Amino acid sequence: MPRDTILTGHVLSFDADPLRGPATGASDCARLSEAVLIRDGRVAATGALADLRARAPGATLRRHDGHLICAGFIDAHAHYPQTAIIASWGKRLIDWLNDYTFPEEMRLCDPEYAARIAERYFDLTLSHGTTTTVSFCTSHPASVDAFFTAARARGLRAAAGKTCMDRNAPADLCDSAQSAHDDSAALLARWHGVDRLSYVITPRFAPTSSAAQLDALGALWAAHPDCLMQTHLSEQTEEIAWVKRLFPKARDYLDVYESHGLLGERALFGHAIHLAPRETARLAESGAALVHCPTSNSFIGSGLFDIDQRLAEGQRIGLATDTGGGSSFSMLRTMAAAYEIAQLTGTALHPAQLLWLATGAGAAALHMQGHIGNIAPGMEADIVILDLASTPAIAQRHARADDIWEAIFPTIMMGDDRAIRAVLVAGEPVPSA
Structure with missing residues (x-):
């Protein structure tokens, strides 16, 4: 019956x-x-x-x-390992990573601690009405297992991946090009498509991956094109300058990903604030999604995402808390911040548009619009x-x-x-x- x-x-x-x-x-x-x-x-x-x-x-x-x-609300970009350090004071992006994020992420090498943080994270997000999350885990496979185990127990539709880094991060968080590929492939085989779960190929961002690692992850994505790929793009101006020094032959930040097979319609690029015209054209042409993280962009001082301009370019856009760089687990608070930032760039978003950003637009960004x-x-x-x-x-x-x-x-x-x-x-x- x-x-x-x-x-x-x-x-x-x-x-x-x-x-x-x-x-x-x-x-x-x-x-x-x-x-x-x-x-x-x-x-x-x-x-x-x-x-x-x-x-x-x-x-x-x-x-x-x-x-x-x-x-239910869809949070298209989050870092569940940063749950315990949300609302930490006074840092720009690179200092935030070194002083808060990396030390906390090292703690998730302990499977029991990772499990506790995952349980706490889903308790908090569900209490705020979020029913789907796309999260970065840490470089430890156990952190991915913890996330998916907790999500599966709750019957959630959820997506995540092992965060891959082989340079410019503490040794205890670094893997290699080969282990990033192999660990990700094993986790993908274990979790992708189980119940309502999806694996996401996850280089943290260009500065923490060598060209060899980006190539390895691009090859993995090519072998599993039904997966999402998530990373960060053009969050802060200092970051963009750093990428230019690390990849001097690249035309721009996006070209680093594109040249290693990490640009496509199932790509999710967090932040994407400071984009050059070539980048916006290629993003729209590829069908990739930009994930707007308004509380994080203001909390860490990254800049203003011009949603009206991005929509005029034909970009696919999702909305996200970016916890813990974002200062709230609430998608209501995130919608409010999106409204405020849009006002600063000359656009008054209608309540229907804000609710769509937190629901239907996020589903479309994740290619899950037929489900959620x-x-x-x-x-x-x-x-x-x-x-x-x-x-x-x-x-x-x-x-x-x-x-x-x-x-x-x-x-x-x-x-x-x-x-x-x-x-x-x-x-x-x-x-x-």
């Missing part, structure tokens, strides 16, 4: 991408329904409650009237229910709203884990949420 559940509330679905048009028409891409029917972990239908009850008379009814029901990122028939029922009056400050603003978007926007701008009324993963409620 099918397991049917009906949720009531403001059920948000998207019929089109609200980023690919004027903000004034963004709401036309969205549709609000009274209820959603979930059957065996997938969305079966949306519509009027009476119609869905007639279709599934034995369904369990869960009322969330007045709350927003949307697809929207509430539509056949989609996996990863769902978050948002209380639109979760704090006194939000409630008093919500009370003055003239339409649903004005009611939603205060929660995007001021909401936190208190706004997360419930989370469902593959149709099942998450007990801790």
